[in-house]
Amino acid sequence: MSWLTDPNPALAVLIAAMLAPLLTVLAGAWRPASVRAVAVGTTALAFGTAIWATAIEPSTFSIMWIETWNVQFELAFDGLAAMYALLATGIGLFVVLYAAGYMPLHREHKGRPLIDDARFFGFLLLFMASMVGLVMAQDLLLLFVFWDLTAVASFFLIGFDRDEEDARDSALMALLVTGISAIGVLIGALLLWQEYRTFSLPLIFEQTETSVTVTWATALILVAALAKSAQFPFHFWLPRAMVAPTPVSSYLHSAAMVAAGVFLIGRIYPLIELEPWLGDALVVIGAASMVVGGVVALTRDVFKQVLAYSTISQYGYVVVMFGLGGTYGVGGAMFYVIAHALAKCALFMTAGALTEATGKQTLSESGGAVRAMPLLAFGSLLAAVGIMALPLTIGFFKDELFFAAATEHGRAMQFFAVFGAALSFAYIGRLWIGIFLGSVKQEHRPIGALMTWPVVALGILTVLGGVWVQPFREIAERAASVSYAQAIDLDIAYHFDARPENVMVLGVYGLGVVLLLTERWWRNSMRALVSIGEVIGPAHLYLLTLRALVRLSDSVHDFEVxxxxxxxxxxxxxxxxxxxxxxxxxxxxxxxxxxxxxxxxxxxxxxxxxxxxxxxxxxxxxxxxxxxxxxxxxxxxxxxxxxxxxxxxxxxxxxxxxxxxxxxxxxxxxxxxxxxxxxxxxxxxxxxxxxxxxxxxxxxxxxxxxxxxxxxxRPSASTTVISRQIELTPLAHGYDIVTVILADFRGFDTMGEITVVAIAFLGIISLIRAGRLR
Amino acid sequence: MTTELYKVSARILLLPTLLVALGVMVKGYADPGDGFSAGVIAALAFALQLMVFGPGELDRLPLIRYVPYAVFLGLIISLLTAFVPSVMGQTLFTHWPPAGDSAPRFGTLEFITAVAFDVGVFLIVFGFGVGVLSSFARAEGRMRTSEERVARARAAEGEAGNTT
Known part of the structure; x- marks a missing residue:
């Protein structure tokens, strides 16, 4: 019983996470009303296991998986895995709690049965479990399996309201964009195998050296990571994915799926470092996403759309930081993911709660909600100022680190960083002000405490991180030192001097406030700009490609049948x-x-x-x-x-x-x-x-x-095979070569053929008996 | 066109054909022929009965109704000979006795697991042939009766139409 007295933390975390969807689905089969309670309980268990595993030494687990290819089922609960596993299960716990309040209302709106709870929580927790598996996987094949599992789970969650065409289309789009790009991981893994004869990441990192194959493999894996992180030009699936129920959106954006993309960048970072142009490409793509996401977010009217585009731009920051590299770049990227997860999750929950309370989804139809829902307003204000990087929030440090990384790369980068941060200051401010301040435009129905308190708790966490930053900093440092392959010390504190970071933060506040105050003047021109982008953008290209493929397939099919x-x-x-x-x-x-x-x-x-x-x-x-x-x-x-x-x-x-x-x-x-x-x-x-x-x-x-x-x-090689078989025939107790080949040498082929015969027979019999020929 | 001559010769041919099938099966490992050919020959023996006497008469032959199940019996036998070795830690299709060892024999027939596999193939092919042909024949019979019923119903309708 050594596994009981001395359990393996890595394995324990995976098992605890995998138990969650399993038990939830079983509970759904047994008593649908218990699903929500079971989901909360099992998620709490998974979170607890992750905390316990983080508290003790990093651990690994490995057993032989595919012996002929020498592939191990290899897990490691290192710093990087710890950070993302804590996010996936911790944010997951808040999301599940919120969903426990949200789902009854959602079901009521859509007229769905109680049993849909089991489907919803089952897929949501499968999502969580595959995230946990993904972040611990040390083998590229295993990683690919979990990677695709997250895509599959997200497909069912985005398309949860399956009666709606929009939901189905959006789910398909997410699956196609992230699923097709996922092939990049597989091809990259195979290329790396070609070079190093192993799929194991630690073994690959041990013997890294620059070569064209490795660079291409890394680039292909990066494409998959960027598509999953909704970076330009793959960003268009994310705003469409907002048709999912709100808990899904908030989870997708903060701790799963989109976070999985930047996780992968962190996981293969030693390979990215080998080739400078890969880092430069990351900076360019991240910067493009920052601008595109930020500008579009400023023009959107639907809350969830504002938030979706803001996620694109915020993960753009993270990608830029990875591209910039160095202590501040890598460490800052990790810290940024944590800070963003807390705040963004709360903001999504706010949007969902508001829609449930008022039935409205757009800024132009809302306003003045602070009077009806003061607690929600308070919680989401804390989260919003977190993203706006005001002092005394965890968000302040995320921008400080970003600016520190930018300062290492010159004046132009500094200006760009300030501009990007000001954009996010402006769109988040615009969202919160639009929802909660101003004149009251609608009635508010009361919503449950379960939909308010998670927001408040996450908001308080956001502020707590700004006051007592030590635990968050340590998690980020440990994660970054795995990616960066050396110990990282993030100098996070309030400095009351005129260092460049502080000046840049002040610049952000100024520029952000100006942007907010002048909205009236730039609104229309900005909207026109964005609609041009919609016509020529990648989303349009995707649609055209899809239509052309459908037409091609239809015409071939029509001809054929x-x-x-x-x-x-x-x-x-x-x-x-x-x-x-x-x-x-x-x-x-x-x-x-x-x-x-x-x-x-x-x-x-x-x-x-x-x-x-x-x-x-x-x-x-x-x-x-x-x-x-x-x-x-x-x-x-x-x-x-x-x-x-x-x-x-x-x-x-x-x-x-x-x-x-x-x-x-x-x-x-x-x-x-x-x-x-x-x-x-x-x-x-x-x-x-x-x-x-x-x-x-x-x-x-x-x-x-x-x-x-x-x-x-042609004198062929097969004649030697045949003469060898003729030679062997007497040994196989036979004199008739054909029979011996059929029953012995190539017995496996015969086996397949007779199985086909038996299946065809079943088909014929059932067709005739079912009366088709009557 | 089914004359007495056809009937007599079909009846006479049944047992010898089955015997030939058995011979081809048994001698398969030494002479031309194997489970597959034997299965087709045996199925042809019944196909002849089917053509000459029709499905109704065929059903009166002993055990004929169970022949289609032979497909699954044969599949199970073949699967067993293929996969039992893997349970005993050997690769699939490891036949017994191993190469070079002497096997119990009866005439030219050696009792080895490859022959059991061949018997499985025989059963599958035999069951397939008889099953498919007889169910086609039955479906044809059903179709004809339903066509006649439709024709009769149409005729009755026509009469009813004439009276009104």
Missing amino acids: RDLRSRIASILGPAGVLVGLAVIFTPTEGTFVVGPLQRSDIPLLTVIIATAVSGVMVTFPRDHLRMVLTLSCVGYSLAVVYAFLGSPDVALVAVLIETIFALVLIAILVLMPRSILRYESRLRPARWRLGRDVTVATIAGLMAFFVAWSALS
């Missing part, structure tokens, strides 16, 4: 062309040889000619019975060819197969109504279709002919 002839043409045509290309590009030395013709070959030649003639004759008869009989003529002639070639076994099988085939075909003809058969045999195909069929058949036939010719005239 029109009738049997076009179906066969659509298979034989491309096959013939591809085979033809293969024939053309294969070296032809020693092939296409015409051997000498001897007198003893004449009988064989006669039969082959007979086969060919009957093959051509198949195309002539119009009535079905004659077609079947001519077809079996071809088969029987071929059997004679086999017999002449000295393989009685094959000849026997050919005769038997031909016989039973003819019988089955005739039996099918008997099942068809006579009138249809008669009508069909009188039908004359249009001239152009006849031409098409003849062309396709000629191409496919000629290519098959050339392939057979080149294969048969």
Whole structure:
């Protein structure tokens, strides 16, 4: 029982996280009303385990997973994993608590049954569990599995209201953008394997050196990470994902999914450092996301849209900081993720609570909510000033670190940093003021305490981080020292002097207030700018690509299913062309040889000619019975060819197969109504279709002919295999090679084939018995 | 067209064909033929009965109703011979007795697990052939009776139409 007295923390965290969705779903099957309580309890358990694991030494766990590839199931609960696991489970706990208050209202609005709770919390906690697994995975294949699992869970959560087309489209968009880009992780992993012969990240980091392969692998993994973090130009899926129920949005934005992207950047940071241009690319992409997200957020009217674009811009900061690198860059990025998670989660919850209370979703329809919901206003104010980086909040330090990193890279970067921070100051300020101040524009229904208190708690945490920064700082430092591969000491404190960071912060406040006060003047021009972006932006490109793909697939499908002839043409045509290309590009030395013709070959030649003639004759008869009989003529002639070639076994099988085939075909003809058969045999195909069929058949036939010719005239390696099998046959207790090959040497192939026969049999029987042919 | 000659010859041919199938099966490891060919030959024996006598008469043959189940029996036998070795820590399709050892034999037939696998193949092919052909034949019979029913109903409708 050593695992009980001396448990492995890494494994314990994963098991605790995995238990949460499992128990929740089981509870849903047992008693749907208990789902919310079970979800809260299991999430608290997972959070507790994560705290316990953080408190003790970093631990690893590994067992052999795929032995033939030497792949380990390798987990490590290091500083980086600790930070993200704490976020995923801790923020997760707040989100689950909030959702416990939110879901009954949501279900009531949409008229959904109680059992939907199990579906919702099941996927939400699966999301959490796959995040926890992702951050601990030390093996690239394992990491890829968890990476895709988060995408799958998010697909079901975004499309939770599955009756709504918008929800379905948005879920698909999120899945396509993050799922297709995820292939980058897989290709990157395979490239790294090519270079280092291992999927294990610690082993890869041990032997890193710059090479073109490694750089490309890293770039591909980065593409996946940036798409998941909703960075420009992959950002468009995130605002669409706002159709999800609010708890999902707040989780997606703060601690899961989008955070998973920047986590991956942190995980593979030692590889990024190898190549300077990768860091520069990160700075450019992050900066673009900061500007695009910030500018669009300033023009949006729907709360959740403002917040979604703000997330794009805030993660832009993080990406820029990773790109800038250094102690402040990497450490600051980690710290930024923590600070942002706390505040952004609370702000999303505020938006959801407000919509539930008033039924309104836009800034223009809201205002003055501070009087009806003072507690909510207080909690979200704390969170908002956190993002606006006012002193005495954790957000102040996140901007300080950002500015410190920017200062190391010159004046231009400094100005840009101030501009970006001022943008976020302005859009968050605009959001909070728009919601809570001003004249009252709507009625407020009371909402539950469960929807208010998580916001207040997160708001207080935001402020607490500004007063007692030590624990947050330590978590960020430990995470950053894993990415940076050396100990990092973040100098976080209030300094009352005129250092550049302080001056820049003052600049941000000034510029932000100016932006807020002058909204009237820039609003319209900014909106016009943004709508231009919508027309030519990547979201439009995505839509066009999707439509073109659908159209292509439809047209191919329509052509294929029109009738049997076009179906066969659509298979034989491309096959013939591809085979033809293969024939053309294969070296032809020693092939296409015409051997000498001897007198003893004449009988064989006669039969082959007979086969060919009957093959051509198949195309002539119009009535079905004659077609079947001519077809079996071809088969029987071929059997004679086999017999002449000295393989009685094959000849026997050919005769038997031909016989039973003819019988089955005739039996099918008997099942068809006579009138249809008669009508069909009188039908004359249009001239152009006849031409098409003849062309396709000629191409496919000629290519098959050339392939057979080149294969048969080439001395091939398979003859050695065959002679080896002939040699082995007596050892296998046999004298008939064909039987021994079927039952012994290639027994596995036979196994597959007979299984197919059995399944086909089941299909035929159930089709006939189900009355389709009645 | 089903003359007495057809009926007599079909009846006479049934047992010999099955015997040939058995021979092909048993001698498969030494001479041309294997479980597959034997299965097709046996299925053809029944197909002949089906064509000459029709499905109704065929059903009177002993055990014929259970032949389609042979597909699954055969699949189980083949799966067992394939996968039992893996339970005993060997790779799939490790046949017994191992290469070079002598096996109990009866004439040319050696009792080895590869033959058991071949018997599975035989059962699958045999069951498939008989099952598919007989269910086609039954469906055809059903179709014909329902067509006749429709025709009769139409005729009755026509009469009713004439009277009103």
